[in-house]
Amino acid sequence: MSSSLALPNEAVAIAEKRSTKRWANIYAGRARVLFERSFRVVKTSSWPVVLSGFVEPVFYLVAFGSGVGPLIGDVSDGYGHMVSYSVYIAPALLATSAMNGAFYDSTWNVFFKMHYGKTYQAMMATSIGPLDVALGEIGWALLRGLVYAIGFMTIVASLGLVPSLWGILAIPAAVLIAFGFASVGMAITSYLKSFQQMDWVTFWLLPMFLFSGTFYPVSVYPDWITNIVRALPLWQAADLVRCLMLGNISTALLWHVLYFAVMIAVGLSVATRRLTRLFMR
Amino acid sequence: MPDDQIVPRLTLVPNPENQTQMIVAQNLTKVYGDFTAVAGIDFTVAKGESFGLLGPNGAGKSTTMRMITATLQRSGGDLTILDKDPDKFGPQIRAHLGVVPQADNLDTELKVHENLYIYGRYFGLSRKYLTKKIDELLAFAQLEDKRNSKVDQLSGGMKRRLTIARALVNEPEVLLLDEPTTGLDPQARHVLWDRLFRLKEQGVTLVITTHYMDEAEQLCDRLIVMDQGKIMAQGSPASLIAEHSSPEVVEVRFGSDRNAAVAERISHIGDRMDVLPDRILIYAQDGEAALAEIISLGQHPVTSLVRRSSLEDVFLRLTGRTLVD
Amino acid sequence: MSAGHWRGATALVDTNRIAKFGAFYAAEYRIRNMLKWWQAIVAFGIGNPLLYLTSIGIGVGSLIDKNTNGAGPDGVKYLAFIAPALLATAALQGTMEEVTFPVVHGFDWRKVFFAMHAAGLTGKQVAQGVIISAITRSVFTVSVYWAILWAFDAFSSPSALWLIPIEIYFGACFAAVMMAVSAYMKEDDGWFAIIGRFVIAPMFLFSGTFYALSTLPLTIRWVGWISPLWHATEIGRYFSYDHPISSTMLLVHFGYMTLLGIAGLLVANRKFALRLAA
Numbered sequence: 098m099s100s101s102l103a104l105p106n107e108a109v110a111i112a113e114k115r116s117t118k119r120w121a122n123i124y125a126g127r128a129r130v131l132f133e134r135s136f137r138v139v140k141t142s143s144w145p146v147v148l149s150g151f152v153e154p155v156f157y158l159v160a161f162g163s164g165v166g167p168l169i170g171d172v173s174d175g176y177g178h179m180v181s182y183s184v185y186i187a188p189a190l191l192a193t194s195a196m197n198g199a200f201y202d203s204t205w206n207v208f209f210k211m212h213y214g215k216t217y218q219a220m221m222a223t224s225i226g227p228l229d230v231a232l233g234e235i236g237w238a239l240l241r242g243l244v245y246a247i248g249f250m251t252i253v254a255s256l257g258l259v260p261s262l263w264g265i266l267a268i269p270a271a272v273l274i275a276f277g278f279a280s281v282g283m284a285i286t287s288y289l290k291s292f293q294q295m296d297w298v299t300f301w302l303l304p305m306f307l308f309s310g311t312f313y314p315v316s317v318y319p320d321w322i323t324n325i326v327r328a329l330p331l332w333q334a335a336d337l338v339r340c341l342m343l344g345n346i347s348t349a350l351l352w353h354v355l356y357f358a359v360m361i362a363v364g365l366s367v368a369t370r371r372l373t374r375l376f377m378r
Numbered sequence: 379m380p381d382d383q384i385v386p387r388l389t390l391v392p393n394p395e396n397q398t399q400m401i402v403a404q405n406l407t408k409v410y411g412d413f414t415a416v417a418g419i420d421f422t423v424a425k426g427e428s429f430g431l432l433g434p435n436g437a438g439k440s441t442t443m444r445m446i447t448a449t450l451q452r453s454g455g456d457l458t459i460l461d462k463d464p465d466k467f468g469p470q471i472r473a474h475l476g477v478v479p480q481a482d483n484l485d486t487e488l489k490v491h492e493n494l495y496i497y498g499r500y501f502g503l504s505r506k507y508l509t510k511k512i513d514e515l516l517a518f519a520q521l522e523d524k525r526n527s528k529v530d531q532l533s534g535g536m537k538r539r540l541t542i543a544r545a546l547v548n549e550p551e552v553l554l555l556d557e558p559t560t561g562l563d564p565q566a567r568h569v570l571w572d573r574l575f576r577l578k579e580q581g582v583t584l585v586i587t588t589h590y591m592d593e594a595e596q597l598c599d600r601l602i603v604m605d606q607g608k609i610m611a612q613g614s615p616a617s618l619i620a621e622h623s624s625p626e627v628v629e630v631r632f633g634s635d636r637n638a639a640v641a642e643r644i645s646h647i648g649d650r651m652d653v654l655p656d657r658i659l660i661y662a663q664d665g666e667a668a669l670a671e672i673i674s675l676g677q678h679p680v681t682s683l684v685r686r687s688s689l690e691d692v693f694l695r696l697t698g699r700t701l702v703d
Numbered sequence: 704m705s706a707g708h709w710r711g712a713t714a715l716v717d718t719n720r721i722a723k724f725g726a727f728y729a730a731e732y733r734i735r736n737m738l739k740w741w742q743a744i745v746a747f748g749i750g751n752p753l754l755y756l757t758s759i760g761i762g763v764g765s766l767i768d769k770n771t772n773g774a775g776p777d778g779v780k781y782l783a784f785i786a787p788a789l790l791a792t793a794a795l796q797g798t799m800e801e802v803t804f805p806v807v808h809g810f811d812w813r814k815v816f817f818a819m820h821a822a823g824l825t826g827k828q829v830a831q832g833v834i835i836s837a838i839t840r841s842v843f844t845v846s847v848y849w850a851i852l853w854a855f856d857a858f859s860s861p862s863a864l865w866l867i868p869i870e871i872y873f874g875a876c877f878a879a880v881m882m883a884v885s886a887y888m889k890e891d892d893g894w895f896a897i898i899g900r901f902v903i904a905p906m907f908l909f910s911g912t913f914y915a916l917s918t919l920p921l922t923i924r925w926v927g928w929i930s931p932l933w934h935a936t937e938i939g940r941y942f943s944y945d946h947p948i949s950s951t952m953l954l955v956h957f958g959y960m961t962l963l964g965i966a967g968l969l970v971a972n973r974k975f976a977l978r979l980a981a
Contacts, residue, residue, distance in 0.1 A: 107501075107502075107503055107507060107548070108473040108501035108502065108548035108549075109473040109474055111501065111503075112469045112470045112472070112501075112502075116469070121469060122466075122468055125502065127502055130496070130502075133496065134485070134496045134499075137492055137496070138487040141487075141488070149900055150900075152900060153900060156904055156908050157908060159908075160908035160913065160914075161908075163919065163920075164909075164913055164914035164918055164919060165913050167918060168771060168775055168776060168781075168914060169766045169770055170770045172766070214483070214485070214487070215479075215481065215483035216487075218483050219479075219484070221449050222447060222472065223473075223500035223501050224469040224470070224500070225469075225500040225502075226469060293743060296747075297743075300750070303750075303751070303754055304754050304758075307754050307755065307757075308762075312759065312762060313766050317766070
């Protein structure tokens with residue numbers, strides 16, 4: 098009976114070819130199609146908005162660096178060197194911008210497509226899988242993060258604020274940071290049901306931004322607060338980027354990398370499981 | 379209402395023609411917590427058939443539909459689509475299907491033609507194939523001159539046609555439509571029905587949920603009437619009407635304050651009567667004769683209508699409730 | 704409902720009252736809407752200032768005070784220096800939130816303004832209603848923020864109490880401008896992101912908020928001069944710790960903000976009426 102059913106059109110042949118692969122039920126190997134979609138969206142609507150995404154950290158750098166900097170003088174980088182205030186805050190601003198961009202993309206954008214545009218619902222009616230969607234959306238957030246990081250680094254380097262050649266690694270580091278935040282952001286979003294809840298989630302980014310050693314060394318705090326701050330993802334991110342840009346290289350940096358690897362693994366697996374449940378049950 | 383009309387679970391009835399079965403459901407069940415959305419239903423859909431699921435909101439039609447589209451796991455029973463279990467072969471089954479959901483979920487961030495293109499890409503279809511296919515689909519949906527419009531600029535009927543065109547991008551063997559014309563004006567509905575008829579002529583199997591009787595009568599070869607997760611009756615529209623209703627119906631209004639009183643006085647007229655808060659329905663072999671009889675009793679309705687019996691009446695007969703409430 | 708109870712619109716609706724109080728009816732809708740989010744408004748209204756105060760005021764402040772021996776910009780402690788600026792920011796930002804997205808919401812997303820118009824309100828009344836609701840919110844935010852600053856001992860002059868009405872007034876003037884801008888927006892085609900990025904963020908950062916405007920090179924200093932936030936901040940410092948300002952400049956600050964407010968209202972009134980009639 099089944100042979101008489103096989104009127105294989107192209108889509109069926111593609112899906113059948115995939116069926117023996119692992120995870121065929123949740124992954125069709127077509128995350129790139131989500132890229133294609135995002136690229137078209139950007140192309141038609143909001144180029145200037147997207148491209149100008151990295152100006153905000155630049156504004157902060159100029160304002161705090163040249164405005165507040167002279168009032169402060171030099172600052173300890175936490176590794177025994179005194180550096181100018183601009184040099185101190187630039188890496189943290191890069192880390193923050195990577196965090197903000199990735200988190201925004203994977204929370205608000207995803208939330209909207211999930212509950213209002215029903216975009217994912219439409220995707221799930223085709224032979225594409227939830228893991229394709231998760232990877233495609235996060236991948237796009239990373240691509241954007243990469244473009245912003247390059248833009249920001251170009252400006253910062255031309256202002257002479259990157260003392261070490263290791264600084265070039267700050268770009269991949271920013272992508273890693275974005276990956277971590279995007280994965281976790283997507284996982285969190287899959288649990289949320291209302292705009293109010295979303296507001297609360299994004300609200301917590303502000304204290305992280307303000308207290309994670311962005312504008313001043315965490316050594317000003319009492320020890321117990323310092324320890325809490327060091328456990329926060331943005332401090333991990335800022336310290337990683339700062340060490341790279343200032344050339345404080347040691348194997349200890351691998352702990353930061355591990356921290357983000359865990360965020361990615363946990364975030365991705367939770368997000369995929371939740372998306373599967375949301376759309377298939 | 380006679381109780382013997384309600385058969386809780388019907389046995390599997392073979393299709394009229396002995397053809398390849400596209401969908402086979404046996405004791406199909408969906409339970410959410412302690413709420414049973416679909417309570418063990420049996421049906422089959424044959425190749426090339428146009429099959430309807432009819433019932434009021436909350437009857438379990440959309441839930442059934444989602445299980446067929448392999449985007450919702452069943453809680454119990456058996457379901458095969460093109461001989462495959464949707465729990466195990468979701469993507470392979472969905473590659474055969476075209477899905478038109480109840481609420482349009484077009485991609486509002488993309489233009490009209492991009493909606494078709496990207497949707498095709500989700501199936502993995504090649505750019506070359508899609509370039510040609512998009513022209514064909516835009517013509518089918520009569521949207522050629524809206525090619526570069528944004529989705530938001532389309533009218534309700536256009537959006538619906540685009541959604542259907544989108545569902546056809548993979549040349550599906552089975553097209554599933556959930557309430558395809560809800561919210562459309564009469565003209566847009568007819569345009570849509572014409573398009574769907576074309577597809578039927580081309581041998582596409584159609585599965586349609588609706589709470590519109592006229593739609594089911596227009597489009598479906600065979601249908602099941604659902605209520606509260608169960609199948610109440612099944613058959614062709616004509617056979618259901620013949621079995622569960624009289625050929626004609628008289629609808630009369632006497633004003634909301636006189637309705638009940640008049641109903642008592644004319645209750646002997648016709649085969650059967652349903653008294654609704656604002657109007658009275660009288661089922662009769664000859665509607666005009668029944669109306670003449672009412673008037674001869676000295677009861678002059680404010681408005682009166684004699685019409686052919688429809689599935690709406692079948693449903694009212696089976697459940698004691700109207701379909702659209 | 705039976706026909707006997709139908710009194711008819713002419714008996715029920717008092718058009719004179721609409722003409723007199725229409726703006727308040729429009730404001731009532733907005734305020735009721737706001738109350739649905741009151742937890743967020745209260746939490747963010749208090750949380751935001753507290754965060755900036757502790758982080759920048761105390762954290763960065765400790766570095767600056769150490770470096771300058773407590774005589775930072777303007778010769779006062781850093782906390783006292785930025786407190787009026789933060790208060791002005793809260794006043795401007797709080798009212799802005801009530802006139803940007805709500806206006807797009809009213810015209811495009813939910814078309815609420817058209818419903819108001821159909822019920823007999825004029826475009827001008829709808830616009831005024833939006834401003835009234837924004838002021839209502841800022842009365843709350845500014846008072847709470849002021850109390851927090853006072854608790855942190857950020858004011859040294861008793862005249863600081865004047866800041867509550869003054870900053871509410873400046874917030875309303877700024878809101879009028881932003882409302883006029885929002886009235887020109889169709890849907891959200893990314894313009895809010897552009898404005899946020901290129902107008903609001905620079906305004907926050909280059910208006911002498913965190914440092915004296917005079918430390919900036921002239922090439923950027925003009926941003927502060929045209930920025931409503933700078934004018935609001937200068938006045939704020941004048942009242943909170945007797946920051947010296949000449950009477951001419953006092954007049955300039957008040958005059959500039961008032962002009963902005965009037966211009967904003969006029970443009971908004973016109974555009975609201977045009978869009979509602981279209």
